[in-house]
Amino acid sequence: MPSNVVLVTGVGGELGGKLLARLGSNEQLERVIGVDTVPPSQWLVDRMGRAEFVRADIRNPLIERIIADAGVDTVVHASMTAHPAGPAPRVAVKDTNIIGTMRLFAACQRSPRVRKLVVKSTAAVYGAGPRSQAVFTEDSPLKPASSRGYVSDAIDMEGYIRGLRRRRPDLTVTTARFANLMGPAVDTVLTRYFALPVVPTIFGYDARMQFVHSADALAVLEQATMRDIPGTFNVAADGVIMLSQAIRLAGRVELPVPSSALPTIAPVLRGAKLVDFSPDQIQLLTYGRVVDTTRLEQEFGYAPRWTTREAFDDYVRGRALGPVVDRESLATLAGKVATSAVSGQASGRAQPW
């Protein structure tokens, strides 16, 4: 039975908003309702088509009435914030993440018409560390870096999903664990991090980074909504780039900081409203994280169109990140220096060194 009435939470976010726009222009759906605490952007209002927006807090009992009154049969929970872009009040975010999710799931369990749940989770639930396996499959154990971080919210949420599935075995539940989103319009802690002119890294470590392009993430969420594919799936692009490589590709300057000095630097960056270095984030930037996407390609039936490298290049292009140091010219310069050393004649431009 295909979905008819879809409820999407977190449409104020990039992914949720675009999903609402896509579903809103889908003729097969009878009704599409978007929910968030913030009003939709003008961009979204122009594009959401037949979709309706309800300004509501999922922590509020109102959500149960919306689901019951509209006869919602498919709920897409996309409001979970595991990577807030900037420093956000932790208590408020945790409240929405945990209480909001519990309320929403409770409403889903209560309403007999709900038969499908799609949840946006994060690959950060696997943690990252020297004892972690190099590539995480969906069956790997979930480990938060700290018991208070956003990632632990996601792990708690996955626990609630298990509980809901136990109590409502008839429910089709699709959980998508997304790698870090990358794309021109993506605003996460990581996209802000790579936009810093001087990028602090952890000395002596070079993390393996894996991204997923926001277009692929959107396609996965949409397919999960339109089709019935129960299960948990890692969603990430093919290929890996190293953190140092990404910084070079973005034309930034790397500043290795000893891990012991990080507690000093992190508050400065947080205070300057630049990026929030949470323990989860530091763990990622130290050890990196790569997930296996075999299940996504074979069971779910979606092959990401963008590789990690292409997604990152698209982000760099889309943000118009100009090089702080033009490495290509630097490389040309190195060639020229070598030439002049060999041929014995100095070229004018090689002189500044």
Add this chain to the structure above:
Amino acid sequence: MTDRDHVNGARLSGNGRGRRDGVAEGPPIPEQATVLRLPRPDRGPAGEPDGAREPDEAGDPESHGASRGTGTGAEPATAAQRGESGEHSRSGEPRRSQGASIVRFPGAATTEERWAHSGQDGRTDAVPEVLPESLAEAVAFLANRLTGEYTVDEFGFDADLTEQVIAPALRVLYDKWFRVDVRGAEHLPERGGALLVANHSGTLPLDAAMTALAVHDNHPGDRFLRILGADLVFQIPVLGSLARKTGQTLACSSDAERLLGRGEFVGVFPEGFKGVGKHFSARYKLQRFGRGGFASAAIRAGVPIVPCAIVGAEEIYPKLGDIKPLARLLGLPYFPVTPFFPLLGPLGAIPLPTKWTIEFGEPIEVDGCASDGDPMEAFTLTDQVREAIQQMLYTRLERRRGVFGG
């Protein structure tokens, strides 16, 4: 900003349409070809990655969308999406002009401008032709490093860096200091997954690096040995990232099986720290082979085991004592005392110039073993491999005339 958003929106709508039929057939063909053709703000054609160039040749993005979509979802382009596509083409102009400028940061403007000019006319020949080949290669390598134009695999293995920088550095130690002699190179598997199991010793695990180099240099196909290391290796700054870049990964069954499944040649030292940190008097006496996880991994993956005996490594730092409180303080498994360390300080860290022999034995097939995880079978295989290595060690030691002369 709005322009960019529209471009992105258009791309999003284009992307979701195809490949609903799902299962991967060939490499993913991104449909963003039109976007990729836009001039990049900071990179010339020389910097275009191969992966990004391919989609251009894949042809008209529209035809892909039409032929691939089997349509369960948003097949017909809605008014909103059509609107976006229109804006997409219109927004091409401002993007182009925006892309042409280089964002200047204060203080660097003049230098950047000069570089930008030199870059634009010098880009196609970033490596001048007059250079001798070896130097040109080095410059090209450096240029690729600086611009980030290289690839690593999912374990973080950087083949380029290993081959160009790390292997040459280790080769000095390998050729001049330890004068490594390799026997049985014909036993190295030509291709396909295989597991090399060797004895571990030397207080500092130099034997792992030397074995990897011995495999690479003596294999006709320059095969890389993917060594499984202890978690401590990945905790230590610099060493940990270097280990990953040279193809090592954590010694755990999931990583081992993943590598073997990809058809890699995996190296493992089952003695672990018990082997590296054994007392000098225990040299060439194989320690317990861990829990025998390597055997079950080989059985499950159905790959042969290549036993390997390393002679000479066990005398490079004769470990006579262990300062346990210091080891605990530093979080290390042991703090070695050798005749020269810590007595001579950093000088004591110079390994003794022993003569090494690395012998690869005949591969042990695991075909006969059931792959359903019979623990007894794994134990038997573990013992068999251990026995083979111990025998090779004794035979090699009998023939050895001197520790330093071989």
